[in-house]
Amino acid sequence: MEPVIQTHDLTKHYNKVVGIEELTLTVNKGEIFGFLGPNGAGKTTTIRILVGLLRPTAGYATLLGMDTWKDSVSLKSYLGFIPDFPALYENLRGMELLDYLGRLNTQRDPVLREELCERLELSRDDLDRRIKGYSRGMRQKLAIIQALQHDPEILILDEPTEGLDPLMQNALFQILTDFQARGSTIFFSSHILPDVEKVCQRVGIIRQGKLVTVSNVEELRQEKVRTMKVVLTQEAPDGVFSVPGVMLIERNGRDIRLTVKGDINPLLRELAKLEIEDMIFEQTHLEDIFMGFYRQEE
Known part of the structure; x- marks a missing residue:
């Protein structure tokens, strides 16, 4: 199997507070990997290191063999990221935001973007409105579309179902399954256990900054x-x-x-x-x- 996401002894301290400690894991190509833990366990710290927003105190993380801190700029075009609290440009219209972020990537796919909007029920009228008037669910849909519209090889998702109703959650799960079928590798972080159980093949459980176990979902059940x-x-x-x-x-x-x-x-x-x-x-x-x-x- 081809490793796409790797960490080795990954550690992050905030002064004397431990964020994560000696976290080592591998996520293989085409896998949907669940990262489980309650709020404060270290999930978001791990994700911010993976997407190049935080520098580790010790150890390292790589995506596609590239260091997530040193090669963070080069990795952007391969990466789709949904943060736990998406910060969107409030005064832009939805379509303006998608166009702006789309121009930052060379692999723009307008057909894919249109398909995502349709599947997540974000209409053209919605996209013509300014983001400051969006509901929580509409903001989350827009965050999902901006992360996926360039058909990235790697998806890093931090609590991606937040704000979505059950119908849209199921639509998202199907979209992720379709991306997996096309070869994308997905890192799915959540504290909502049934969500992870629905779409992930393997899971890692993190407790107080340390990885407790990594296992197949079926093996865990057994x-x-x-x-x-x-x-x-x-x-x-x-x-x-x-x-x-x-x-x-x-x-x-x-x-x-x-x-x-x-x-x-x-x-x-x-x-x-x-x-x-x-x-x-x-x-x-x-x-x-x-x-x-x-x-x-x-």
């Missing part, structure tokens, strides 16, 4: 993280589920929903002391696995 629902004949006493590796997700009277990471036998021994009406193992979702990783050091 890890020893189980989600189960237990229905008791009567309410359980407090503390009965205080077992290593067990996280209580939801408790509603006699109905209990929880995840188990690792050995399930200690939990089963506790459950054997109770009268159980029903017990169901559910399909494990990425969110349950994610929360398991975040709980393990708490």
